[in-house]
Structure formats: C-alpha cells, structure tokens
Amino acid sequence: MSNDTVLKMRTRAREMLASGEVTQVLAWEAGEFPNYPAPAFFKDENACGRILYDRFCTANLSKFMIEASRNEGKTLVFLRPCDAYSLTQLIKENQVNREKAYIIGVGCEGCVTVYEGEECGLLESCLVCIKTDYPIYDELIGTENNPRTATTGTERFEGVTRVEETDASARYGFWQTQLSRCIRCNACRNICPTCHCKVCMLDKESLTNPPNPLENKFFHVIRAYHQNGRCTDCGQCARVCPQGIPLQLLNRKLIKAYKPVEVQP
Amino acid sequence: MPVNIVAFCCNWCSYAGADLAGTSRLAYPSQVKIIRVPCSCRVDEAFVLRAFIRGADGVIVCGCHLGDCHYMTGNHHTKQRMEALFGLLEFMGMERERLRLEWISASEGAKFADTMAGFTAQVEKLGKNERYAGKCFEAADAETTNTEATDTETADVEAMDVEATDAETADTETTNTKAAEDI
Numbered sequence: 001m002s003n004d005t006v007l008k009m010r011t012r013a014r015e016m017l018a019s020g021e022v023t024q025v026l027a028w029e030a031g032e033f034p035n036y037p038a039p040a041f042f043k044d045e046n047a048c049g050r051i052l053y054d055r056f057c058t059a060n061l062s063k064f065m066i067e068a069s070r071n072e073g074k075t076l077v078f079l080r081p082c083d084a085y086s087l088t089q090l091i092k093e094n095q096v097n098r099e100k101a102y103i104i105g106v107g108c109e110g111c112v113t114v115y116e117g118e119e120c121g122l123l124e125s126c127l128v129c130i131k132t133d134y135p136i137y138d139e140l141i142g143t144e145n146n147p148r149t150a151t152t153g154t155e156r157f158e159g160v161t162r163v164e165e166t167d168a169s170a171r172y173g174f175w176q177t178q179l180s181r182c183i184r185c186n187a188c189r190n191i192c193p194t195c196h197c198k199v200c201m202l203d204k205e206s207l208t209n210p211p212n213p214l215e216n217k218f219f220h221v222i223r224a225y226h227q228n229g230r231c232t233d234c235g236q237c238a239r240v241c242p243q244g245i246p247l248q249l250l251n252r253k254l255i256k257a258y259k260p261v262e263v264q265p
Numbered sequence: 266m267p268v269n270i271v272a273f274c275c276n277w278c279s280y281a282g283a284d285l286a287g288t289s290r291l292a293y294p295s296q297v298k299i300i301r302v303p304c305s306c307r308v309d310e311a312f313v314l315r316a317f318i319r320g321a322d323g324v325i326v327c328g329c330h331l332g333d334c335h336y337m338t339g340n341h342h343t344k345q346r347m348e349a350l351f352g353l354l355e356f357m358g359m360e361r362e363r364l365r366l367e368w369i370s371a372s373e374g375a376k377f378a379d380t381m382a383g384f385t386a387q388v389e390k391l392g393k394n395e396r397y398a399g400k401c402f403e404a405a406d407a408e409t410t411n412t413e414a415t416d417t418e419t420a421d422v423e424a425m426d427v428e429a430t431d432a433e434t435a436d437t438e439t440t441n442t443k444a445a446e447d448i
Contacts, residue, residue, distance in 0.1 A: 087312065162355065172358025172396050201311065214397065218314045221353055225310050228349050257352045261345045263338045 005107060005142030007076060010051050012104065012141065016076050017045040022102055023073030026064055034117045039064055053078065058111040060122065060236050062087035062096075063193040063236065069100040076193050078141075080108040081131040085232040086193035088135045093230075095196050098136075105134040107142035113239075125248065127236025128156035179220060180213040181243040185206055188237040188247050189223055192265040194230045224250035229258055268322040268388045270297045272381065273312065275305040276368045277335040279327035285374030293381040304328070306339040310350050313364075317397045323363045323388035325380070330368040340368070359397050362387050 013025045024043045029050045031038035037052050041058045043068065060083045068075040079087060084105060090096040097260060100186055110126035112119045132150045189195050189202060211219075224231075224247075231251045238248040274280040280301045286293060298321075302308055305328025316324050326347055328340040344366065351364045365384055369377050 160356075161432075168355070168358050168360050170358075171356065175357045217357060217397070218318070219316060221350075221357065222310060225350055225353060229336070252355070253353060253356045255350055257349060258347070259345060261338075261341050263341045 002142065002209065006051070006053050008141050009053055009104070009106065010048050012139075013042065013048040013051055013076060014247075015047045016102065017042070017048065017084055020165050021074065022076040023071070024068065024075050025051070025073055026061050026068060026077040027051045027062075027201075028053060028059065028078075035114050035119070036117075041068070053106060054113045055109055055119075056114060058239055060086055060191070060193055062090060063196070064189070065096045065101055066090060067197055069095075069097040071100075072101050074102050076104065078104050078106050079134070079137070080106060081134055082108075082129070082234045084123070084134045084136050086234050088192055089230060089232050090196070091136070093194075093196075103137045103139075103141045105137040105143060106146060106190055107144070108132075112150055118145075123235060123239060124246075125233070125238065130156065130233075146240070157250055157252060157256050159246065160256055175217060176213060178245050179216045180260065181245060182211060182216040182220070183243060184211040184219065185242060187240040187242065190229065191240045192223075192237045193232070193234065193236070194227050195223075218249065220250060225255060228254045229260070231255060266393060267296045268318055268385065268393060270294070270323045270385055270388060270411065271316040271321040271323065272297050272299045272382070273302050273308045273324070273326045274299050274307065274369075275307075275328045275335075276301055276303050278329035278333065278368075279305070279377065280373035282327075282369045282373050284376040285325075285371065286377045289336065289374045291374055291378040293378040294385040297381045304334065304336050304339040305343040306336075306346070308347070310346070311356075313350060313354075317359075317394060320398055322391075322394040323365075323384060325365045325367060325384050326328075327367050327369050327377075327380075328447075330370055333370065360391050362391055363394065 009027070013027065016022045017025060024041050025048065026039065026041055028037040029040040029042075029052050035056045037054070037057045037059070037077070039061055040050075041064075042048055042051065061077055061079060062083045063086070065075065065077055065087060068077070077087075084103070087096060087101070087103070091098050109121045110129065113121055113123055128151050129148065130150050130153045131150055134143075163174060166174070186202070189200065202222060231254065233251065233255060235248055237251065238246055241247055272279075272281055274281075280299070283299055304377065305326055308326050313324050313326075326343065328343050329335065331340055331344070334340045347366045351366070354364060355361045367380050367384075370382065
C-alpha cells in the first residue's frame with residue numbers, strides 16, 4: 001500500500017475529528033506483534049498518527065460497527081471492498097445504522113498471511129477474490145491505483161467441487177481429520193460479521209467440555225448453516241482459525257447451493 | 266438391531282396423514298418415531314442433528330404439499346432450509362439416503378405408510394448410523410438422565426450412598442435444578 005494512501009487516511013481522520021463531524025475513527029494500528037496490526041478506535045485527533053494501513057491489516061472492521069453505531073455520534077470507518085460487503089449485509093439486517101457511519105473505501109492490494117512475523121503469500125480468500133467494487137461508501141481513498149482484478153467467481157468453488165467429487169466415506173474422512181483438530185475456541189464465530197446474536201445457541205454450558213470430533217462437526221454444521229444466504233465470503237473464519245481448518249469450504253458449499261425461498265402466489 | 270427413524274410431522278397435514286394411516290389399519294414400520302411439530306418449518310437444524318446424536322439412523326421431515334401450508338408459506342421455508350442442511354450434511358460425509366423431505370397431506374394415509382416403509386428399507390440397507398452417532402453432548406445426557414430418574418431411583422441412590430452428607434445432597438439438588446432449567 002502506498003504511503004500516500006496512509007497519509008491521506010490520517011489527514012482525513014484528523015479533519016473529521018477536528019470538525020466534529022465524527023466522534024470516533026475506526027481503523028487499524030500497530031499490534032502487539034510485528035506485522036500484526038489490530039483494529040482500534042481513535043477519539044483523539046492527535047492519536048491519528050498511529051493509523052496504519054498495509055497488506056497485513058487483515059481484520060474486517062465491519063463487525064465493530066455494530067457496537068460503534070450504538071454509541072452517540074458518527075463513526076468514521078475505513079473499509080476494503082470485502083469489508084464493505086459485510087457492512088452492507090449488517091445494514092440490511094438492521095445491526096448497523098447507516099446514518100451513524102461515515103464510510104471511506106480504501107484501495108486493496110489483497111491481504112497476506114503472516115507466519116512468525118514474516119509475510120507468506122496472499123490469503124486464500126484474496127487469491128480467489130470476487131469483490132473489487134464498493135457497494136457502499138461516502139468517499140474513496142487510494143482506489144485509483146488498485147492493482148487487483150476480480151476472479152470470475154468460479155475459482156472460489158474449486159475447493160468445494162474437489163471435496164464434492166469424492167465419495168461419502170472419503171468426505172467423512174476428510175472432515176474427520178480437519179475438524180478433530182478444532183479446539184472450539186469459538187474464534188470463527190466471534191470474528192464472523194454476520195454472527196451477531198446476543199445470545200448464541202453454541203454458548204450452552206454443556207458444550208464447553210473437552211471437545212470431541214462429532215460434537216465439533218455438528219458445531220461447524222450449525223455455525224455454517226446459520227450463515228446460509230447471509231455469508232459474504234469475507235474469509236475471516238478461515239483466517240482466524242488457530243488450527244488452520246478450511247472453514248470457508250462449509251460456507252462456500254452453502255453459497256454454491258444457495259436457493260432463495262420461492263413462495264408461489 | 267433395527268434402525269431408528271425419526272419423522273418430524275407437521276400438525277396439520279402429515280400428522281393427520283399418519284393418523285389416517287392408523288385409522289385405515291395401514292401398517293408401517295414400528296421403528297418410525299413420530300414427533301409432531303406445529304409446522305414443518307419449526308424443524309430447525311439442531312433438531313435433526315440432535316436426533317442423530319441420540320441414536321437416530323434416519324430423519325424424515327414431512328409437511329403439507331407446497332401451497333397447502335396452514336401458515337401460508339411455512340413449507341417453502343422448510344424446503345429451502347432442509348435442502349441446505351441436507352446438502353451440508355452430505356458434504357460432510359453423511360449418506361444422503363438417511364435424510365429425506367417429503368410432502369404428505371392429511372388425506373394421504375396410504376402415502377404416509379408407503380413413504381415410511383420405503384424410507385425405513387432405504388435406511389436399513391445402509392445399516393446403523395456409525396459415522397454420526399456416538400457419545401456427544403455427554404454432559405447434557407448425564408444431566409438429563411439425572412432429572413428423568415424417578416423419585417424411587419433417587420431414593421435408591423441415596424440409600425446406597427450411606428455416607429452422603431447433607432451438603433452433597435444439596436449439591437445434587439442444585440445440579441438437578443440446573444439440569445431442569447437447561448431442558
């Protein structure tokens with residue numbers, strides 16, 4: 001990401017806070033570890049120098065807007081195209097008040113994965129990215145030199161097709177291997193922008209025992225199924241999984257097979 | 266060992282269809298356990314999953330024919346949801362033959378009996394559900410058993426455990442109350 005974009009972002013954040021147009025700014029700042037920026041709220045214009053934006057900013061800021069739009073005053077938020085899609089979904093579901101958000105779309109070069117502080121390739125969801133436009137924005141920064149081109153949309157289902165083509169016992173074996181690694185940290189659920197229920201059925205006390213593979217499978221069936229027709233394929237679930245489970249496969253399976261409810265008159 | 270089938274039947278059509286099958290003296294396999302729901306769209310994914318956890322080998326969801334729903338659009342939602350859920354379960358390695366969605370009206374007693382016989386035969390071919398059955402939600406099961414135990418049984422347990430202190434009994438009672446709340 002060009003330095004120019006980050007400077008523009010900081011300037012805009014300062015201006016907006018100084019003029020009182022927004023009461024807080026939602027952006028990224030340097031995190032605890034190198035190359036691991038974290039989302040942060042900025043309320044003081046002098047702190048805006050800490051705003052950061054590079055290819056390591058993998059966090060989707062749209063979920064934080066649920067909390068932010070309950071506060072007094074407007075929030076300035078920086079969104080990449082895939083985050084903007086998530087926010088659109090949240091606005092549709094009346095979780096975020098559009099009036100309370102000032103959205104600046106920032107150019108995206110794709111995010112990279114980090115292993116021990118080092119860059120190691122694009123995120124899987126960025127490799128098969130289908131979103132380069134902004135469905136919602138008030139202003140755009142740094143999009144003119146956006147080098148990304150969207151894939152046609154069939155590439156992202158290749159993984160699903162590969163699993164689908166095998167027989168039932170092979171599919172069972174595949175998921176048994178993958179999901180027996182799950183430690184049920186609930187990170188996939190907590191990061192998901194469309195997982196925003198205040199009371200979650202997966203929080204049941206009897207479920208927090210040492211996880212077993214069958215329970216894990218049904219946990220992930222329920223988690224994925226609840227996003228049916230709502231998942232924007234932002235890829236955060238797979239990104240945050242500490243065990244590297246390809247959770248997006250489940251969501252993409254549902255996206256691939258999705259049919260809206262057809263009510264005949 | 267016979268297979269267990271759980272049939273979710275909507276109150277207005279399929280359950281009445283089952284009733285008609287009964288009054289018409291049409292036999293259908295006795296291992297079909299019918300659970301009545303107000304509308305087939307009341308069946309959520311957790312019902313189906315729980316049925317498998319608790320030892321079902323096949324699950325069939327029955328509702329009114331499309332367009333005949335007592336609540337106008339309920340079964341259209343059922344169709345969309347169950348197709349998605351069945352697809353996802355199939356994707357995760359469950360045999361598709363263990364899952365079915367069927368429309369049976371109140372006047373179709375014969376269809377109900379035939380469907381159940383056919384579905385049971387289909388599941389019997391696959392045998393017991395080995396992949397997706399087992400010790401899941403063990404704690405929940407233990408708690409449930411605890412609550413379901415009759416007074417006599419509880420008394421027996423207490424009699425056996427002579428050294429049980431009052432405090433321990435109080436603990437058990439708390440657990441029971443908690444389990445009851447869970448349910």
